[in-house]
Amino acid sequence: MAMTMHNPVHPGDILREYLGSVTVGEAAKRLRMARSTLSRLLNGRMSFVAPMSLRLAAALGTEPGMWLDLQRQYDLSKTRTGPLGRESE
Secondary structure (H helix, E strand, C coil), rough: CCCCCCCCCHHHHHHHHHHHHCCHHHHHHCCCHHHHHHHHCCCCCCCCCCHCCCCHHHHHHCHHHHHHHHHHHHHHHHHHHHCCCHHHH
């Protein structure tokens, strides 16, 4: 059984930690993606999907499933606390 985090952060916050002091522009070049795409990921305005997870895993030495699991936990948390979630009743 997978462990579920309470109030998980968006995976973009974790990606920002992986990037350290590298600028968004430089990181985007290294990851071969548009700067705007990386910015949206880092700022929580875009979800992590399978192709992006594969790209990040290859570049950062992580597991692709890690990024997808973080996104899933974030999405579930937001859904649970949103207008349709049980915790909002």
